[in-house]
Amino acid sequence: MRAARLIKMVLLLQSRPSMTAAELARELEVSERTVTRDAQALSEAGVPVYADRGRAGGYRLIGGYRTRLTGLGRSEAEALFLSGVPGALREMGLEDAASAARLKVSAALLPSLRDASHTASQRFHLDAPNWFKEPKTPELLPAVADAVWDDRRIVARYRRGDTEVERELEPYGLVLKAGIWYLCAHVPSHGSRVGSGVGSGVGADFRSFRTYRIDRFVTVDADGDRFVRDEGFDLPAYWDEHAERFARSILRAEVVVRLSAEGVRRLPNVVDPVSARDALAAAGEVPDEDGGVIVTLRVESEDVAHTQLTALGPEAEVLAPDGLRARFAGDARRLARLYGAP
Numbered sequence: 490m491r492a493a494r495l496i497k498m499v500l501l502l503q504s505r506p507s508m509t510a511a512e513l514a515r516e517l518e519v520s521e522r523t524v525t526r527d528a529q530a531l532s533e534a535g536v537p538v539y540a541d542r543g544r545a546g547g548y549r550l551i552g553g554y555r556t557r558l559t560g561l562g563r564s565e566a567e568a569l570f571l572s573g574v575p576g577a578l579r580e581m582g583l584e585d586a587a588s589a590a591r592l593k594v595s596a597a598l599l600p601s602l603r604d605a606s607h608t609a610s611q612r613f614h615l616d617a618p619n620w621f622k623e624p625k626t627p628e629l630l631p632a633v634a635d636a637v638w639d640d641r642r643i644v645a646r647y648r649r650g651d652t653e654v655e656r657e658l659e660p661y662g663l664v665l666k667a668g669i670w671y672l673c674a675h676v677p678s679h680g681s682r683v684g685s686g687v688g689s690g691v692g693a694d695f696r697s698f699r700t701y702r703i704d705r706f707v708t709v710d711a712d713g714d715r716f717v718r719d720e721g722f723d724l725p726a727y728w729d730e731h732a733e734r735f736a737r738s739i740l741r742a743e744v745v746v747r748l749s750a751e752g753v754r755r756l757p758n759v760v761d762p763v764s765a766r767d768a769l770a771a772a773g774e775v776p777d778e779d780g781g782v783i784v785t786l787r788v789e790s791e792d793v794a795h796t797q798l799t800a801l802g803p804e805a806e807v808l809a810p811d812g813l814r815a816r817f818a819g820d821a822r823r824l825a826r827l828y829g830a831p
Contacts, residue, residue, distance in 0.1 A: 491527075494519070498527055499536060499550075507541065507549035524548075576616075577665050582631035619667050627670055627703040632711045636660045637672075642713030648705045659716045661698070662724040666732075670703040673727055675719075698722075700731050736763040740787035744794045745809040747781040752804030759800040760786060783808070791816075 494517055501516055502508060510521040517524065528548055531538045537551045578584050636643045637660045646655045658674040665671075675698050740761065748756060757765040768784040788794040791813045798805050799820070807814045 495527055495531060498524075499531065499538075502538065502548060502550045503555060507547040509547040513548065580626040580630055580670070581634035581663070583634070625704065627706065629706045629709045630670055630703055632709045633660060633672055633703055633706070634663060636709075636711040636713075637663055640715050640718050641711060642677075642716050644710040644713065645701070645706050646708045647701060648707060653707055657713070658699075658701075659718075661718065661722055662727075663703075664700075664724070664728050672701045672703055673724060673731070674699055674701065675716075675722075677716075695727050695730060698727060700735075733763060736761055737787075739789050740764055742788050742790050742794070744786050744788055744791070744798075744807060744813055745783065746786060746798065747783050747806040747808055748801075749781055749804045752801050753782055755801060755804065756784075760788065760794075760797045764788065781806070 498513060498517060501513065508516075510524045513524045514521045517527075519527075528538045528540060537554050538548055539551045540546065540548055633643065633645075635641075640659075642657060642659055644655065644657050646653055657677060658672070659677060660672055660674045662673045663670060664673060740763075746752075753769065756769065764787045768786045769782075772782055772784040786794070788797070791810065794807075794813060795816055798807065798817075807817050
């Protein structure tokens with residue numbers, strides 16, 4: 490365990506000019522005191538790790554030291570070939586580049602590991618789109634992807650309702666969600682100069698970023714100037730925040746429901762998971778006098794709630810609003826007639 494950590498520490502220092510003890514501790518998931526002991530152990534073993542003292546200090550390798558400990562094991566080689574998403578690469582226009590990279594990696598592997606690409610592909614396949622939906626690649630995706638890789642501003646015209654809107658955007662990242670491609674982009678403030686970054690690098694302000702469905706782009710001019718990317722921007726963190734904010738924004742109505750124990754278990758599978766989590770947390774686990782748990786659910790609309798809660802059948806009883814309860818009562822009478830219930 491420690492040997493693997495020491496190797497990782499050397500590789501980290503080899504890939505960067507220097508790193509602080511705090512940065513190394515975070516990457517290695519150990520304490521700063523352990524980092525100090527590991528650095529001393531490497532130095533005693535002949536690896537030239539040098540510690541710069543002071544507030545701006547850190548650890549670095551001196552003398553252009555390069556380790557040869559970069560050989561891949563079988564599990565690492567197989568994980569490398571799993572890291573690609575063939576369909577997504579093809580849609581972004583990167584299939585040829587990815588294929589060439591895989592060939593080069595395969596050629597560099599030890600003979601005993603050259604079947605890693607085959608063993609990985611035989612054991613894992615990612616099919617991103619939802620069931621029962623035919624995925625369509627947005628025509629302008631390759632142009633947007635090129636701009637993302639090149640940190641180049643674009644001017645995009647996109648559909649918003651019945652109108653078309655034009656925006657200048659700094660394209661930061663692409664997200665493939667349930668078969669739909671999204672662009673996460675910074676919207677420069679009016680009069681901002683080309684190449685002015687977004688922030689200090691300590692952490693991007695997500696409020697200046699927007700998310701766009703690429704299949705709604707009508708035109709994309711990707712010949713703009715390069716912008717300075719804010720290295721503090723964290724795409725996964727931004728997307729998580731955006732997805733939850735979007736989910737909450739469309740939940741504009743409320744319904745009150747009594748759930749059986751089975752209804753509680755199945756609720757997150759039929760309504761928005763954010764809404765289910767919030768409702769169940771607020772209600773707690775104490776049953777009412779009839780043995781059910783009463784929750785207040787935030788939903789898009791009564792129509793959507795009717796469709797979703799129908800999937801729970803008798804495991805859910807709508808208590809309010811009255812109009813939605815009446816709809817379920819009507820459904821129950823129709824089912825009774827259909828099935829000949831007394």
